[in-house]
Amino acid sequence: MHKRFGHDKTGLETRFDAQRIAFAPIVFQATRLLRSTGLLEAVEGRGAEGMTAAEAATETGLSSYAATVLLECGLSADLVAYDNGKFVITTLGAFIRRDEMTAVNMEFIHEVCYLGMHKLEDALKLGEPAGLRVFGEWKTVYEALAHLPENAKSAWLRFDHFYSDAAFPAASRIVLERQPKTMLDIGCNTGKWASLCLARSPELCASLVDLPNQLEMAMQNLREKGLGDRAVPCPVDVLDPHAELPSGFDAVWMSQFLVCFSEDEVRTILRRAGRALRPGGRLWILDTFWDTQRFDAAAYCLINTSPYFTAIANGNSRMYRAEDILALAREEGLALQTTHERLGIYHSLLELAPG
C-alpha cells in the first residue's frame, strides 16, 4: 500500500499539527457555527474586499463579540483570512460553506457523537457503547434510534442515507448481470435494495432477513411498489450463531451490514452466508472499506467513523478494511472472485464464492 496520510514535516509544522489536534474540538464547534450562523456566507458575499467583524455581526444578527470570536477561530483554521481589519473568505471557507458531505458529517458528529465521545475510553475498555448513555439506557444505537432527540435522529438518518444509497444502482447492475433467480438479502433494512433488484429483474425472487419489526416495514414498502409477491420475509436474529439461514440461493447480499458486528460475529455470519449459497452462487458484500479508497480524505472519514461504532453504536464493531473481511472469509472457506471498486461514495463490492 502506498504511504497514506503522512508527509515529511519540519519541527515547526509538527508542533503546529500537535496543537491542531489539542484544540480540535474547539475548532470543530467554531467552524460549525461559522457555517450555521451565516458568518461564512456574509464574509463570502463581500468577495475579495472582505468585511469587519462588526459588519459581519450586523449582517448576521450576532453580537460583535460573538462574530469576533468565531471569525478569529476561522482565521486560525484557514476558513477566512484577515487583512487590514477585514475578514476575507478562503478556498477552504467557501468549500465548507457549500459542501454537503462536510455538512452531513459535521451534523452527525455534533448531534450524535460529540458528547458520547467523551466516554470513548470507557467504551473501549468495556466493549460497550458507553457514550450512548448520553441519550438513555440502550444496548445499541439501533434500539435507541427511534427514541433519539429529533436533531440527533435526523442527523443520524441523513448520514446513513448519504453514504448507503448512492452505490445501489451501480451495484445492482453488477449483481444482476449474473442473472440470479433467487437472492437472500441479509439485513434488508427498509427493503430498498430488494425493491431495486426486483423491479429491474422480473424473474428474481428475494428472501429478506432482518429482525421482525424491520422486516414488516420492508415488506410493506415492497407491497406498495407491487413487488411483495416475489419477496419472502425470513425473521432471523443473525447475532444468534445457531440461527441458520435459508439456503440454495444464486446470490447472497449484504450491504453495510458487517460493519455493525464484531470480528467474531462477522465470522459466524460469513459462515452461514456461505452455506446459504447454491453451487455456483455468489456472496456479495457491499461496504465502505478504508483500505480500498483512492483518496486519503475518504479513508480518513471512514477510519474516524470507527469510534462512533465503539462509543455510540454497539461497542465492538468498526469500519473494516476489505482485507480484514477477506481474511475472515478465507477462514470460512470463501474466496474472493472480484473486487468491484468505487461504486457510489466510498463503496466497494466484494464478490465471493466457496472454494
Next chain:
Amino acid sequence: MHKRFGHDKTGLETRFDAQRIAFAPIVFQATRLLRSTGLLEAVEGRGAEGMTAAEAATETGLSSYAATVLLECGLSADLVAYDNGKFVITTLGAFIRRDEMTAVNMEFIHEVCYLGMHKLEDALKLGEPAGLRVFGEWKTVYEALAHLPENAKSAWLRFDHFYSDAAFPAASRIVLERQPKTMLDIGCNTGKWASLCLARSPELCASLVDLPNQLEMAMQNLREKGLGDRAVPCPVDVLDPHAELPSGFDAVWMSQFLVCFSEDEVRTILRRAGRALRPGGRLWILDTFWDTQRFDAAAYCLINTSPYFTAIANGNSRMYRAEDILALAREEGLALQTTHERLGIYHSLLELAPG
C-alpha cells in the same frame, strides 16, 4: 501583518482539510487515548520495525479491538504509519507522546472545555458561559473553580500555571529597571508577582487589588516570605465601574487580567488604572496577545482559547490582540511607550503612560 495560517491548496487538500475539521472531535479523543493508554509508547518502543495491533494490545492490556480502532485513527492523523501489518511511530506521534504543552492543552480541553463546548452557540447568543452548566450553576468559572471535579480542577490549574508564570522573571527585570518605589498590582491572584518584585527590590512597596478572599491568600503568602510589611491589601471589585482604585503609583501592573473581561469592562479598568499613576508612572500589561506571536502555532492556541472564555469562563471575554487593548487604551488617554516581546511562553509586556 504577514499572511497567517493559510497556504495555497489543491482541491483535494481542501476536501481533506474540511473532513479533518468535520471529524476533529473524534481525532482529538483518539489521540488523547493513544497517548494515555500507552499505545504510542509501545509502538515507539519498537522503533522502525513497528508492531501489530495485536502486539500493541498485549503490551498495553487493551483488547485487540480497542488497539486497532485507536491505532487506525492514529494512522489517519499521522501519529503512526502502517506498513505490512505493522504500525510505526511518526515524528508527530513521538512529539505528541512527549510534549508537555500538548499534554497540558489536551487535558484542559478534555476535562474543562470539551462537554461545555457543545453549548458554544448558546453561550455566544446569550453572552453567558452556557457550557459551565456541565459542572453546576455558577456565573463564572472563577466562582466554580473550587467546586470542579478533581480532574477538571487540576487540568485547569495546570493550564493556567503553565502559561502564566514563565514570563514573570523576565518581566520583573524590565519593570524594576525603572526603579519604582510604589506598585499597584491589579488582580494580584496568589501574590506571586508581588512576592517576586518585593524580594528583588527592597525599597518597593506594593498595593494589592483583588477580591477579599483572594487578597487574604495573597497576603498570607507574602507574610510567609517575610514580605508582608511592604504590602497593602486593597479589596476592590474592579467589575464595579464606580469602585475607584488608590492612586499615586510609580507602576500599575496587570498580568493575564484583562483577558477575563469584556471590551467595555476593559475600558473602565484601563481608565481607572491610568488615574492610579503618578506623573511619570507606567502602566504595565503582561498578557498573551495573538497578534504579537512569531509562530502561527502559538497564535492558533491563543485564538482557540477564546471559546473557552465564551462557553466556560465568563461568556464575554476573549484572547485579545495587543492592538485591541491598545485601541481601548488610546480611547482612555493612555499611549504605548514600548512593547516588550516574547517573554516566557507567548507573553508580551505593554508599557503605557498617560499622554
